[in-house]
Amino acid sequence: MSPLEPFGARLRRVMDERGPLCVGIDPHASLLSEWGLNDDVVGLERFSRTVVEAVADRVAVMKPQSAFFERFGARGVAVLERVVEEARAAGALVVMDAKRGDIGSTMAGYAEAYLRKDAPLFSDALTVSPYLGYGSLSPAVALARETGAGLFVLALTSNPEGPEVQHAVRADGRTVGATVLAHLAAENAGEEPLGSFGAVVGATVGDLSSYDLDINGPILAPGVGAQGATAADLPTVFGAAVRNVVPNVSRGVLRHGPDVGALRAAADRFAGEIRDVVAGR
Numbered sequence: 001m002s003p004l005e006p007f008g009a010r011l012r013r014v015m016d017e018r019g020p021l022c023v024g025i026d027p028h029a030s031l032l033s034e035w036g037l038n039d040d041v042v043g044l045e046r047f048s049r050t051v052v053e054a055v056a057d058r059v060a061v062m063k064p065q066s067a068f069f070e071r072f073g074a075r076g077v078a079v080l081e082r083v084v085e086e087a088r089a090a091g092a093l094v095v096m097d098a099k100r101g102d103i104g105s106t107m108a109g110y111a112e113a114y115l116r117k118d119a120p121l122f123s124d125a126l127t128v129s130p131y132l133g134y135g136s137l138s139p140a141v142a143l144a145r146e147t148g149a150g151l152f153v154l155a156l157t158s159n160p161e162g163p164e165v166q167h168a169v170r171a172d173g174r175t176v177g178a179t180v181l182a183h184l185a186a187e188n189a190g191e192e193p194l195g196s197f198g199a200v201v202g203a204t205v206g207d208l209s210s211y212d213l214d215i216n217g218p219i220l221a222p223g224v225g226a227q228g229a230t231a232a233d234l235p236t237v238f239g240a241a242v243r244n245v246v247p248n249v250s251r252g253v254l255r256h257g258p259d260v261g262a263l264r265a266a267a268d269r270f271a272g273e274i275r276d277v278v279a280g281r
């Protein structure tokens with residue numbers, strides 16, 4: 001099977017065409033209830049496909065949160081497969097948020113599940129955890145290079161518990177988070193227009209001035225909306241790297257459903273605000 005154009009190049013193009021917004025598909029039980037849906041696989045499918053119908057033809061990226069599909073077992077995962085397929089068919093790139101990470105040989109299995117082009121859950125990119133050691137991700141890096149997929153590696157996450165690990169200082173004086181960013185810069189060296197190996201850095205993390213975000217790759221930035229960050233925070237948090245930031249909004253958009261027009265309007269509002277701040281307006 002022929003490889004896709006590298007993820008970084010595809011992402012740069014769709015960000016230039018549509019703006020950088022990523023809308024998350026997070027079918028929380030509470031949102032299903034707010035939408036008047038049952039907390040079952042029928043509700044899950046209605047919810048997720050409505051979100052795709054509303055925004056997949058206008059945003060750069062959609063990020064299904066695998067956990068909310070997995071809780072329904074095989075039938076939930078079957079819904080996830082359809083959601084990925086429909087979002088991609090509408091022109092959005094799909095980042096599967098499954099935060100996989102394991103010892104190298106098992107990591108190879110996860111990579112096959114999400115990054116092999118003919119796999120049922122093939123996604124344009126996958127979120128992965130480097131906390132078994134960055135090198136444990138090597139099978140995923142290798143397969144992504146082979147197939148044209150991408151990875152988003154957890155570096156400085158948006159949750160308040162993250163710093164106890166990510167800000168820990170190593171024997172060489174660098175923090176763990178900074179080391180992850182340095183590995184990504186090395187993966188992406190020389191790639192144009194953008195490397196395929198991104199970082200996850202929360203929009204909520206505050207002052208990043210001591211971190212080198214110049215990784216020549218995308219930065220997935222959850223935390224806008226329900227977690228309290230705003231579009232206006234992005235230039236302050238990310239500085240010059242803001243051009244490569246893909247801000248994720250899940251609940252901030254999803255709470256406007258089930259009306260398709262209202263979902264679309266909410267996504268358009270976030271997209272407009274983000275475009276303005278990235279353009280420096």
Ligand SMILES: O=c1ccn([C@@H]2O[C@H](COP(=O)(O)O)[C@@H](O)[C@H]2O)c(=O)[nH]1
Nearest residue numbers: 065157158159202222226227249250251
């Ligand atoms: O550091 C991280 C990494 C991933 N996430 C995920 O992003 C969304 C955020 O949802 P909101 O409703 O916009 O808060 C969710 O799927 C998280 O698992 C994150 O928040 N922080």
